[in-house]
Amino acid sequence: MPLSFSQLNLAPNLMRAVAEMGYETMTPIQAQAIPVVIAGGDVMGAAQTGTGKTAAFTLPLLQRMLKHESASTSPARHPVRALVLLPTRELADQVAGQVKAYAKYTQLRAAVVFGGMDMKPQTIELKKGVEVLVATPGRLLDHIEAKNVSLAQVEYVVLDEADRMLDIGFLPDLERILSFLPKSRTTLLFSATFSPEIKRLSASFLQNPVTIEVARPNETASTIEQSFYSVKDDDKRRALIQLLKEKNIKQSFVFVNSKLGCARLARSLEQAGFKATALHGDKSQDERLKALDAFKKGEVDLLVATDVAARGLDIKDVPCVFNYDIPFNAEDYIHRIGRTGRAGASGIAVSFVGGNNDMRLMGDIEKLTKQKINLLPIEFSGDQPDIRNQGHFNSGHRVWDDEAKRGHRAVREERVHASPRYAARPAPKAAPVDPFFSTPYQEPITSQAMVDVTPAKVGFSPNIKSKKKVAALFS
Numbered sequence: 341m342p343l344s345f346s347q348l349n350l351a352p353n354l355m356r357a358v359a360e361m362g363y364e365t366m367t368p369i370q371a372q373a374i375p376v377v378i379a380g381g382d383v384m385g386a387a388q389t390g391t392g393k394t395a396a397f398t399l400p401l402l403q404r405m406l407k408h409e410s411a412s413t414s415p416a417r418h419p420v421r422a423l424v425l426l427p428t429r430e431l432a433d434q435v436a437g438q439v440k441a442y443a444k445y446t447q448l449r450a451a452v453v454f455g456g457m458d459m460k461p462q463t464i465e466l467k468k469g470v471e472v473l474v475a476t477p478g479r480l481l482d483h484i485e486a487k488n489v490s491l492a493q494v495e496y497v498v499l500d501e502a503d504r505m506l507d508i509g510f511l512p513d514l515e516r517i518l519s520f521l522p523k524s525r526t527t528l529l530f531s532a533t534f535s536p537e538i539k540r541l542s543a544s545f546l547q548n549p550v551t552i553e554v555a556r557p558n559e560t561a562s563t564i565e566q567s568f569y570s571v572k573d574d575d576k577r578r579a580l581i582q583l584l585k586e587k588n589i590k591q592s593f594v595f596v597n598s599k600l601g602c603a604r605l606a607r608s609l610e611q612a613g614f615k616a617t618a619l620h621g622d623k624s625q626d627e628r629l630k631a632l633d634a635f636k637k638g639e640v641d642l643l644v645a646t647d648v649a650a651r652g653l654d655i656k657d658v659p660c661v662f663n664y665d666i667p668f669n670a671e672d673y674i675h676r677i678g679r680t681g682r683a684g685a686s687g688i689a690v691s692f693v694g695g696n697n698d699m700r701l702m703g704d705i706e707k708l709t710k711q712k713i714n715l716l717p718i719e720f721s722g723d724q725p726d727i728r729n730q731g732h733f734n735s736g737h738r739v740w741d742d743e744a745k746r747g748h749r750a751v752r753e754e755r756v757h758a759s760p761r762y763a764a765r766p767a768p769k770a771a772p773v774d775p776f777f778s779t780p781y782q783e784p785i786t787s788q789a790m791v792d793v794t795p796a797k798v799g800f801s802p803n804i805k806s807k808k809k810v811a812a813l814f815s
C-alpha cells in the first residue's frame with residue numbers, strides 16, 4: 341500500500357513544498373530511506389533514476405538541518421552542512437533544482453557548482469554561505485583549493501550515481517574530497533548497481549549502512565512497451581523516420597553510441613525536416629543546457645544523445661526512446677529506456693538491431709533482463725528510399741563501422757569528455773563549415789591526456805590562474 345508523506349512528521353515548511361510538487365504518496369525508495377536518514381543512519385541505496393531518490397535523500401537532510409536555519413545574512417551562519425556529489429553537470433543542475441524546490445519555504449540555502457562554467461559567479465554564491473552544496477567532484481576540488489569553500493562543518497554527504505562516478509574515474513577525487521570532511525557525519529550512497537567497487541567504496545566511507553534496494557538494476561519498468569527491429573545499419577535512419585510517423589511519436593530521445601554519430605544523426609534529421617538536436621560530451625555546458633531546455637519546452641522533438649550526456653536526466657513525459665545503436669553495456673539499455681515510462685506513465689522503447697555486433701549486444705541485454713527478445717522485421721512503406729544512406733553519405737557509414745569496432749574505447753572517450761575536468765577546458769571554436777561531413781574523423785583527446793591535468797598533479801584547474809606559471813614567464 342502506498343504510504344502518505346503525512347506519516348513522516350516532516351516540518352510544515354517541507355510538507356508545503358512537497359504538496360506544491362503535487363506528490364500524493366511516497367515512492368518505495370522514499371518510504372524506506374527517509375525514516376532511516378531522519379533517524380541518523382547511513383544508507384546504501386540501489387535505485388534507478390526516476391524512482392524519486394532525490395527527494396528520498398533531500399527531504400530527510402533538510403528536516404535534520406532545520407535546527408540550523410538562520411535568517412542572518414552573515415555567511416558564518418550558513419556553512420556547508422550537506423554535500424551532494426554527482427558525476428555530471430546536468431545531473432548536478434537537476435538535483436540542485438529539486439533541492440531548491442524542497443527547501444523553498446525554509447531559510448536553508450542551496451547552490452550548485454560544476455565545471456564548464458565560469459568559477460566567479462559560483463564563488464560569489466559560495467562566499468555568501470550555503471547549507472546544501474550540490475557539486476561535481478572536479479569543480480568542487482577547484483573551489484576547495486581556491487579556498488572558496490570550507491567543508492569543515494559538513495554533517496551529511498550524498499554520493500549520488502556512485503557507480504557512474506567510479507566509471508568516469510572520479511575515485512581519487514572522491515577520496516580527496518572525503519578527506520576534507522569531518523569523520524562524524526551521515527553518508528548516503530546511491531548507485532544503480534552494487535558492484536564490488538561500490539561495496540569497497542561503501543566499506544571505506546559509510547558506517548553500518550542500511551541497504552535499500554527498490555528495483556533490481558536489471559529490471560525494466562513494466563509500463564514500457566519494448567520492441568526490437570532487425571534493421572540493416574544503412575536503413576536505420578529510414579526506419580527511425582518511418583516509425584516516428586507510423587507511431588505518431590511527437591517527442592523522443594534517440595540514443596547513439598558515439599559523439600560523432602550523435603552530431604551526424606541530429607544534423608541529418610534536421611535536414612529531413614525534424615526539429616532535432618544533439619546532446620553529447622563535446623557540447624559546451626551552455627549548449628547542453630540549451631538543448632535540454634528546448635526539448636523540455638517542446639521546441640525540439642528529437643534529442644539525439646549519447647549515454648554519458650543523457651544519464652539520469654529527469655525530463656518528464658518522454659513518450660518514446662529509440663536505441664538507434666544498441667548500447668555497448670547492457671546496463672545502459674536499462675538506463676536509456678528508463679527515460680520513458682517514468683513514475684507509472686506508459687512509454688515506448690524501440691531498438692534497432694543491425695549487424696553482428698548489435699546481435700551480440702542484444703544477447704547481453706537478454707541475459708541482463710532475463711527476457712527473450714523477439715526480433716521484428718521492418719517493412720518499409722513504398723515511398724522515397726533514404727537517399728542519405730547512399731551516394732555521398734556512404735563515407736559517413738564507413739565511420740559508423742569503424743566506431744562499432746572501436747567499441748568500448750568510444751564509450752571510454754565519451755566518459756572522459758563528460759568529466760567536469762574536461763568541461764573546464766575552453767570549448768573549441770566553432771568551425772566555419774560543417775566538419776562532420778567534410779573532414780576525416782580525428783581521435784579525441786585520450787584518457788591519458790586527461791589524467792595528466794588532474795588537480796592532484798597540477799594543483800589547480802585551468803580556470804584558476806597559477807601565480808607560479810606567470811612568474812616563470814617573467815623570469
Ligand code: AMP
Pocket residue numbers: 361362363364365366367370388389390391392393394395654656683
Ligand atoms: P528522481 O528519481 O529523484 O530523479 O525523481 C524522478 C521524478 O519523480 C522527479 O521528476 C520527481 O519530481 C518525481 N517524484 C519524486 N517523488 C515523487 C513522488 N512521491 N510522487 C510523484 N513523483 C515524484
